Amino acid sequence: MISEQGNHISINGMGSANGGTYENVEINGHGKVNGGLQCRNLTTNGRSRLVGEVRADYCQVNGSSIIEGSANVNQLVVHGSSTVNGSFQGQELRVDGHTRFNGQVTVDRVDIRGSLSVGGKMDAETLACNGKFRVDGLLNVEKLELTLHGSSEAQEIGGETIQVKRSFMGSGLGKVVKDFIGISDRLTANVIEGDHVVLEATRAHVVRGNYVTIGPNCEIGLVEYKTELQRDPGSSVREERRI
Amino acid sequence: MEDDLISKKDLLELAGISYGQLYRWKRKNLIPEDWFVRRSTFTGQETFFPRAKILQRIAKIMNMKEDLSLDELADVFSPEPASIEMDGWELVRRGIVSKEALALYEEVFASTSGLLSFDHLLSIYILHGFLDRGDMVLDEGRKLLGILQTQLNEQKGLSGEVLLVRKLGISIVLATANRDTLWLEDGLRVLARSSIAVRSEELKLKLGAGGHAHDQ
Numbered sequence: 468m469i470s471e472q473g474n475h476i477s478i479n480g481m482g483s484a485n486g487g488t489y490e491n492v493e494i495n496g497h498g499k500v501n502g503g504l505q506c507r508n509l510t511t512n513g514r515s516r517l518v519g520e521v522r523a524d525y526c527q528v529n530g531s532s533i534i535e536g537s538a539n540v541n542q543l544v545v546h547g548s549s550t551v552n553g554s555f556q557g558q559e560l561r562v563d564g565h566t567r568f569n570g571q572v573t574v575d576r577v578d579i580r581g582s583l584s585v586g587g588k589m590d591a592e593t594l595a596c597n598g599k600f601r602v603d604g605l606l607n608v609e610k611l612e613l614t615l616h617g618s619s620e621a622q623e624i625g626g627e628t629i630q631v632k633r634s635f636m637g638s639g640l641g642k643v644v645k646d647f648i649g650i651s652d653r654l655t656a657n658v659i660e661g662d663h664v665v666l667e668a669t670r671a672h673v674v675r676g677n678y679v680t681i682g683p684n685c686e687i688g689l690v691e692y693k694t695e696l697q698r699d700p701g702s703s704v705r706e707e708r709r710i
Numbered sequence: 711m712e713d714d715l716i717s718k719k720d721l722l723e724l725a726g727i728s729y730g731q732l733y734r735w736k737r738k739n740l741i742p743e744d745w746f747v748r749r750s751t752f753t754g755q756e757t758f759f760p761r762a763k764i765l766q767r768i769a770k771i772m773n774m775k776e777d778l779s780l781d782e783l784a785d786v787f788s789p790e791p792a793s794i795e796m797d798g799w800e801l802v803r804r805g806i807v808s809k810e811a812l813a814l815y816e817e818v819f820a821s822t823s824g825l826l827s828f829d830h831l832l833s834i835y836i837l838h839g840f841l842d843r844g845d846m847v848l849d850e851g852r853k854l855l856g857i858l859q860t861q862l863n864e865q866k867g868l869s870g871e872v873l874l875v876r877k878l879g880i881s882i883v884l885a886t887a888n889r890d891t892l893w894l895e896d897g898l899r900v901l902a903r904s905s906i907a908v909r910s911e912e913l914k915l916k917l918g919a920g921g922h923a924h925d926q
Contacts, residue, residue, distance in 0.1 A: 590737045607733050627730030657755065662730040673755075675719075677728060691719070710719060 476500075486519050503536070520553070537570065554587065571604070582617070597634075615652035615668055622657055629661040629676075633668050633684070653684075715747060715758040716765070725768045738780045740771055740787055770911075786914045789867035789907065791828035794917055798826055798834060806916050811838035814848060818855045828913075829862040835913045836872065836904055845902035846874060853883040861885040861906075868910040873903040 474490040478498035486502030494500075494511040503519035509526040520536040527544045537553030545562045554570030564581045571587030579596040588604030597614045600606075602621040610628045613619060631654050654669045664674060667682035672689065674681070679692040685702035691710050698704060722728065735741050747758045767787070774783060785792065798815065801807045815834045826834075837854055840846040846854065858872060865887060873884045877898045886892060894900070 592737075607737050609730070609734060609737075625729060625733040625736075627728075627734070660729045660733075662728045675729065710723075 486517075509540075613654060615654060618651060619654045620656070621654075623660075624656050624658070625660045627661060628663045629659060630663075630665045631667055631669055632665075632682070714761055715749075716761040718757045718759070721759055721764060721768075725765065725772075727768065727772075734780070735771060739784045740780065741767060774915075786911055789869055789910075791832070791868060791910075792914050792917065794828055794831075795825035796831060796917070797824075798831070801831060801834060804916070806913070807834050807838035808842060811841055811851075814841075814851050815855060818852050819859075829859075831917075832868070832906070832910055832913055833858045833862065836906070836909050839904055839909065840874070840902055843902070850874060850881055850883060857883050857885045869907050871903055871905050874901045875899060876901055 475492070476484050476489055477491075477493040478484060478496065480496045481498070482496075483499035483501060486500055486504040489504070489506040490508070492500070492504065492506045492509045494513065494515045496513045497515075498511070498513070499516045499518065501518050503521070504517055505522040507524045509521070509523045510529075511527070511532050512529045514530055515528075515532045517532070517534045518536070520538070521534050522539045524541045525544075526538075526540045526542070528547060528549045530547045532545075532547075532549040534549070534551045534553075538551045538555045538557070540555070540557045542559045543555070543557055543561070545564055545566050547563075548565045550567045550569075552569050555568045555572045555574065557573075558575045560566075560572075560574050560577045562579045562581055562583055565583075566581075567584045567586075569586040572585050572589040572591070574590070575592045577583070577591050577594040577596070579594075579598055579600065581598045583596065583598075583600040585600070585602045585604070589602050589606050589608070591606075591608045593610045593612075594606075594608045595612045596619070597616065599615070599617040599619040600613075600621070601619065604621075605623045605625060606621040608624070608626040608629075611624065611626060611630065613631045614634050615631065616634050633652050652668055654666070654671075656669070656671045658673045658675070659666070659669070659671050660675045662677045664676040664678070665680040665682065666674065666685055666687075668684040670686045672687075673691070674687050674689070675691045677693045678695045679690055680697040681687060681690060681699060681702050681704055683699045683701040685699070685704070687702070687704045688706065690696060690704050690707040692707070693710055696707060696709070698707075716724070718732070722732065732741075736743075736746075741764070745759050745764055747760070749756055749758055771783060774786075778786070798807075798812045802809050802812050811834055814837065815830075833855055836858060837846075837851050840854065841848075841851060854872060854874075861870065861872070862868070869887070871886045873886070873892075875882050875884060875894065875898050877895075881901070
């Protein structure tokens with residue numbers, strides 16, 4: 468059933484609607500919106516497919532959603548899975564589950580519990596991730612806090628504070644179990660640069676920074692540091708240089 | 711070639727800035743993407759910058775960051791025209807351009823009244839620079855205005871240069887796109903040149919950084 472009342476659309480059950488400018492858009496069940504959509508609130512429960520660019524103040528996805536275009540959403544909250552075929556720009560991104568952006572991402576705050584994948588570069592002020600991410604470009608972030616579950620990857624990471632640690636399950640008995648079933652918690656990057664860099668279970672060609680801590684289970688080619696370097700004996704660093 | 715580039719490491723050392731600042735400025739678009747030049751070195755990939763441009767830019771950022779927010783600074787350095795409209799005479803009143811430069815503009819475009827867009831304000835400002843330094847005579851100024859208008863209309867973004875060259879007493883005004891190199895035949899002398907991006911930054915600052923910095 469599709470109803471359009473004043474400036475609202477809601478799709479209940481199965482249906483499709485045309486894009487345009489609305490106040491509230493709600494999809495319960497299985498819905499499709501054709502054409503660009505601009506609205507204040509967008510909520511999708513179930514499955515949705517939005518064909519075109521999406522601009523919204525607030526968007527919540529419960530279930531799964533595909534945006535076939537770019538998204539400019541102030542606050543995007545995903546419980547479940549969502550895919551954006553274009554780029555994403557917004558203030559806040561929260562993911563419980565999985566989200567994929569095929570284009571680049573520019574956002575202030577990111578909070579991930581689950582996984583995030585970005586097909587271009589990503590700019591953020593803060594990125595807190597409890598899970599994993601993959602960024603196919605430069606991850607430029609003021610403050611990164613990554614708690615590893617599974618394998619994360621970025622071409623390059625640069626910023627002010629970069630903290631990577633293993634989850635509780637990534638050490639001790641948990642690690643034995645994970646190793647046994649073939650999951651490894653690890654961050655892989657070519658280059659990591661920051662003022663304060665604290666790493667665990669990280670594999671990188673080059674790490675550069677002011678204060679650098681190479682914790683357990685790291686494999687680093689070259690570390691260049693300015694003020695201080697701490698190294699865990701359970702990590703391998705091929706070369707270190709003070710600059 | 712190598713002399714013209716500076717490695718990221720040397721840049722941080724020389725300018726006394728940190729990785730955090732550099733990445734922050736990059737995120738805020740204070741440093742253009744295409745200034746980050748990737749090169750393979752014996753330690754793997756390293757990033758280099760065009761030395762003169764980046765040092766100049768960082769000096770400006772350090773200078774102005776007390777007075778302007780990073781977003782306002784980004785507007786100043788942006789190749790986009792400022793979203794500002796102003797009466798030409800306001801420029802004269804504020805002492806940004808001379809009466810003569812504005813009068814010549816009004817003569818060439820046969821316009822006297824109304825608000826001018828940033829492109830037009832910039833044309834008058836560039837003309838003013840040439841006239842003020844005594845680099846140009848009025849007739850050359852007329853040619854300059856014509857070519858500037860074409861250049862600013864047809865080219866996306868404020869970049870490139872305008873030049874005044876002379877050979878055997880004949881003077882020619884040229885405008886270039888964003889090309890850094892120009893080869894001239896023997897005997898052709900460059901009398902004056904002016905970078906559009908640099909003049910645009912100056913004008914934006916004089917008008918109050920993107921038009922909203924000093925409104926409050």
